[in-house]
Amino acid sequence: MDVEFKIKRFDGEKSYWQTFNIPVKKGMTVLEGLYYIKENLDGSLAFRASCRMAICGSCAVKINGKPRLACETQILEIGNKLEIEPLDNFRVIKDLVTDFEGFFAKHESVKPYLIRKDDNYEEPVELIQSPKELYAYYDFTLCVKCGICYSVCPAAATRDDYLGPAAITAAYRFNADSRDEGEKTRLALVCGDNGVWRCHFAAECSEVCPKQIDPAKAVQKMRFKAAIEAIKSIFR
Amino acid sequence: MWQRWFTVKGRSLFSIAFSLHRLTGIVLTIYLCMHLAYLTSIRMGKEVFESFIATTVTPQFLIFDILLILAGVYHGVNGLRLIIHEFGLAYESRKSILYISVAIALIVWLIASYRMYVFVMGV
Amino acid sequence: MMANEVNKINKMNKEEMHTKRVLEPLAWLFQLISGLILTVLVTFHFYETHFVSHEAMEYELVVSRLSSLGHKIMYALLLFFVVFHAFNGVRAILLDTNFGAKYPQVVNSLCFLAFLIAFGYGSLLILAF
Numbered sequence: 001m002d003v004e005f006k007i008k009r010f011d012g013e014k015s016y017w018q019t020f021n022i023p024v025k026k027g028m029t030v031l032e033g034l035y036y037i038k039e040n041l042d043g044s045l046a047f048r049a050s051c052r053m054a055i056c057g058s059c060a061v062k063i064n065g066k067p068r069l070a071c072e073t074q075i076l077e078i079g080n081k082l083e084i085e086p087l088d089n090f091r092v093i094k095d096l097v098t099d100f101e102g103f104f105a106k107h108e109s110v111k112p113y114l115i116r117k118d119d120n121y122e123e124p125v126e127l128i129q130s131p132k133e134l135y136a137y138y139d140f141t142l143c144v145k146c147g148i149c150y151s152v153c154p155a156a157a158t159r160d161d162y163l164g165p166a167a168i169t170a171a172y173r174f175n176a177d178s179r180d181e182g183e184k185t186r187l188a189l190v191c192g193d194n195g196v197w198r199c200h201f202a203a204e205c206s207e208v209c210p211k212q213i214d215p216a217k218a219v220q221k222m223r224f225k226a227a228i229e230a231i232k233s234i235f236r
Numbered sequence: 237m238w239q240r241w242f243t244v245k246g247r248s249l250f251s252i253a254f255s256l257h258r259l260t261g262i263v264l265t266i267y268l269c270m271h272l273a274y275l276t277s278i279r280m281g282k283e284v285f286e287s288f289i290a291t292t293v294t295p296q297f298l299i300f301d302i303l304l305i306l307a308g309v310y311h312g313v314n315g316l317r318l319i320i321h322e323f324g325l326a327y328e329s330r331k332s333i334l335y336i337s338v339a340i341a342l343i344v345w346l347i348a349s350y351r352m353y354v355f356v357m358g359v
Numbered sequence: 360m361m362a363n364e365v366n367k368i369n370k371m372n373k374e375e376m377h378t379k380r381v382l383e384p385l386a387w388l389f390q391l392i393s394g395l396i397l398t399v400l401v402t403f404h405f406y407e408t409h410f411v412s413h414e415a416m417e418y419e420l421v422v423s424r425l426s427s428l429g430h431k432i433m434y435a436l437l438l439f440f441v442v443f444h445a446f447n448g449v450r451a452i453l454l455d456t457n458f459g460a461k462y463p464q465v466v467n468s469l470c471f472l473a474f475l476i477a478f479g480y481g482s483l484l485i486l487a488f
Binding site for chain 2: 062066088152157158200201202203206208214217220221
């Protein structure tokens, strides 16, 4: 069966739509379709992909208006006409490849690692955690940093320095970790006017997340804590 | 670009609820300024106020009244929904809460619009 | 080294970032609280002027409402919360943009000024009777 791939391309100067017809078998993914085009029809097509199994988060693209991971989306589930575009809210570099530098810098800026006062790399000790403590944050560790949540966020659409759902969720993941001691540091980092206050609960991030992580929930929890912390600081 | 606040294509109902919340918020802010300016007529005496009422409380203006009520009721009910979630409650049932709040908004809007119709027409 | 880093940031937050950290949380919290209060006050305001009787908007009745103390207090609260909610909302919208990111102080001051002007202008009516 032939399926029409209409791809929004960008060559550095102008953007245009190009249509390819590719033979599709049952079970074939959008990513396989893109590889088919690159190998057989147009070698200049640029897209980002790596693991082909939804754990690297590289291949997020917009398919028929909805952002998804190309590697876990089956072509025939979508239909026989596909419109593929790069993610919104990111600068396009070429074709489907977008600039993730800012996205990763924001992720890094919230200190997404365990902060402990007794860090000792010469004589490391095991940190004990109960299953209950693990499940307090486990869901949020599943994030693959694909940028899909960021691409649909209305606040990120108009403000370039907004931390975005992914970064705030990462901050929440470590704040909810019983081994971590950096809660106040991270609350201060997300408490600026480019932080949690820009979220207005459009909740689209939770709707599109390919890992069903619910970033909107993490942002609301983070904001509530940040507000309480800030109000307490008045009386200190 | 601010147009992206109102993206509808490919988005879920939550994004549309957000777009409408922002849109109605702006409309209501503009209305608030108009309302405050309008009320100046009370300070200018009975004749001025009554001539204002005679031009605005009319069947021609009823459609604006009803649209304004829709904006106000939607903003209020959707705002209550947002407050529930922003205070950290019931994320898991957010879909049903959205449906319920839209239903409540429609019911309140219909009742209020009917009363507005009765009020303007003086039936 | 990590401990030092934590202490340094905690110290910085206590001193330099104090006001910056308090404005946004308070504005957010008060936006929710004023929203809650407004659903009650606006509903009552609409009910009183449109549901009770067709005569509710006659000049004498409007003036008599404006002259009673209870109504004065109600109108003052309504005015305060609605103007705050409106212009804090506008502030949040403007801060969502790159313009707001670049000039947050301009946005904050303009919205505060708009709040003062609208509140002052509205109060003239409450004080007039």
